[in-house]
Amino acid sequence: MQAEIINGLEIRKAILEEIKTETAEIKAKYGVVPGLVTILVGENPASVSYVTLKVKTAESMGFNEIQVNMSADCTEQELLDMVEKYNKDDSVHGILVQLPLPKHIDENKIIYAIDPDKDVDGFHPVNVGRLCLGGEHVKFPPCTPAGIVEMLNRKNINTNGAEVVIVGRSNLVGKPLANMLCRKGKGANATVTLVHTGTKDLASHCRRADILVAAAGCPDLIKPEWVKPGACVIDVGVNRVGEKISEKTGKKVAILKGDTDFEAISKIAGYVTPVPGGVGPMTIAMLMKNTLNSLKFKLGLI
Ligand code: NAP
Numbered sequence: 001m002q003a004e005i006i007n008g009l010e011i012r013k014a015i016l017e018e019i020k021t022e023t024a025e026i027k028a029k030y031g032v033v034p035g036l037v038t039i040l041v042g043e044n045p046a047s048v049s050y051v052t053l054k055v056k057t058a059e060s061m062g063f064n065e066i067q068v069n070m071s072a073d074c075t076e077q078e079l080l081d082m083v084e085k086y087n088k089d090d091s092v093h094g095i096l097v098q099l100p101l102p103k104h105i106d107e108n109k110i111i112y113a114i115d116p117d118k119d120v121d122g123f124h125p126v127n128v129g130r131l132c133l134g135g136e137h138v139k140f141p142p143c144t145p146a147g148i149v150e151m152l153n154r155k156n157i158n159t160n161g162a163e164v165v166i167v168g169r170s171n172l173v174g175k176p177l178a179n180m181l182c183r184k185g186k187g188a189n190a191t192v193t194l195v196h197t198g199t200k201d202l203a204s205h206c207r208r209a210d211i212l213v214a215a216a217g218c219p220d221l222i223k224p225e226w227v228k229p230g231a232c233v234i235d236v237g238v239n240r241v242g243e244k245i246s247e248k249t250g251k252k253v254a255i256l257k258g259d260t261d262f263e264a265i266s267k268i269a270g271y272v273t274p275v276p277g278g279v280g281p282m283t284i285a286m287l288m289k290n291t292l293n294s295l296k297f298k299l300g301l302i
Contacts, residue, residue, distance in 0.1 A: 001229065003269040004155075008147075011154055012281040016061065019288050023062045026295065034295040035064040035092040036120070039082060041105070042072030047098045054096065054284060061288055064091065076105045080113050087115040093294035094120035096287070117297070120290040122146075122176075131176055134183045139297065140290045145177035147282025148213065148234055153187040157211065157232050157271060164190040165205050167222065167259070168215035173236055177213060202226075214259035224264040232271040235260045236279045 027033050036058045040051045051067070058065040068082060079097070086092045095118045101107050111119075116126035122142035130137040141149075152159055164181050168174040174194055181190040195205050206212055206226035214222045215236035227233060237259030246253045258275030266272050273279055296302045 001268065001270070003233075003266045003272040005266070006151055006155055006234075006271055006273045006278060008151065008273065008278045008281040011151055012285040014154075015150070015282075015285040016057070016288065019285075019292050020061050023292060026292075026299070026301075027062065030299060032091075032295065032299075033062055033064050034058075034094065034291045035066070035089075036094040036096065036291045037066045037068060037086045037092050039068045039070065039079070039095070039097045041070045041074060041079060041098070041101055044100070047100075051098050054287065057284055057288060058291070061292075063288075063291060066092070072102050076109065079105060079110055083110065083113045087113075087118065092118065093298065094118055094287075094291035096121055118294060120287060120294055122290065123171075128171075128176075131179055134179070135185075140294070141180060141286075142172065142176045143283045143286035143290065144173050144236065144279065145180055146286040146289075148177055148236070148279060149180050149187065150286065151234070151273070151279070151282055152211070152232070155271065159188055159190045159211065160186075162190045162210040163208050164192045164211045164213065165209035166192065166194050166213040166215060167196075167202070167206070168213075168217070168236070169194045169196045170215065173215040174213075177215070181211075216259050218259055219257045220259070220261050222260040222265070224261055224268055227265055227268045229268055230270040231268075233260060233265055233269045234273050234279060235262070235275050238275060238280065 038051050038054050055065050055067050086095050095114050097110055111123045114124055116124045119127050120140055122140035127140050130139050131141055166174050166178055178192045178194050181188050182192045193205055195202055203226045207228055209231055211232045213234045217237055219239040219241055235258035239257045240254040241257045242255040243252050244255050256276050
């Protein structure tokens with residue numbers, strides 16, 4: 001068996017096209033566009049490249065994008081004041097503070113300061129609570145797990161009654177994904193097991209998964225013999241395992257690997273996601289979707 005590769009880049013492209021079209025329609029009808037503020041503190045190279053991509057993507061969607069760069073030695077109060085400024089700004093529908101923050105700033109304090117109705121990352125406890133309640137309460141599902149659910153649904157992978165095993169219980173990926181997939185309703189309704197470092201027999205859990213999600217951050221953690229033939233394997237892991245010279249730019253770039261052995265698993269599974277080019281591209285698409293939805297909530301369209 002050769003697994004079908006789920007191409008996150010293609011799915012992202014389709015989602016962004018839809019968002020762009022809807023943004024233009026809303027602009028024509030209501031004269032407003034989604035406003036997104038991205039706040040970057042310091043110059044951590046990975047954060048700079050993530051923010052640059054978010055800014056460029058938002059601009060290409062026709063959003064009003066405001067990029068704020070603050071110095072690495074700004075005070076916690078200065079950052080709180082910046083968040084508050086945009087909480088009060090009616091033209092802003094989404095506020096994103098790029099994490100991680102410098103050590104002298106309490107990340108939770110900053111996340112808690114963002115208006116939950118502008119928290120397009122979905123990290124504020126109010127949005128975590130809304131996600132747990134499910135249904136009409138959900139406003140901003142966190143972007144990476146939302147991207148995984150979107151991917152499964154767009155590929156028509158049956159989740160109804162499926163055994164889903166998620167390796168990793170982080171607040172960013174594992175826990176919210178478990179919540180989303182076990183809810184009652186179309187595109188979910190799965191039986192979910194969350195496994196972690198305290199799990200006794202990881203292999204036996206993975207072996208019964210119809211959908212196996214690896215979100216541990218451990219290269220090659222998932223062995224091919226742990227994969228049920230025909231299963232869907234979603235690899236969230238992004239592990240830097242070395243460096244190479246990019247053919248495109250001639251510069252040094254990281255060699256990335258997921259939590260699974262992609263080649264070996266492709267011969268057993270029914271569906272696989274590559275790293276890079278699988279789950280990663282979905283995250284930004286869902287950020288744009290949350291930002292558009294924030295405006296739609298405000299206009300009473302959803
Ligand atoms: P995290 O906060 O470090 O959580 C990792 C989870 O995996 C923890 O629950 C941990 O268990 C579990 N785990 C680690 N090693 C394990 C092992 N050997 N056996 C069983 N469970 C194990 O990481 P995260 O933020 O969720 O990210 C996970 C991976 O996804 C990382 O590689 C990250 O870079 C990647 N990621 C990718 C995207 C994307 O857009 N593509 C977004 C977010 C994250 P304990 O709780 O017991 O410690």
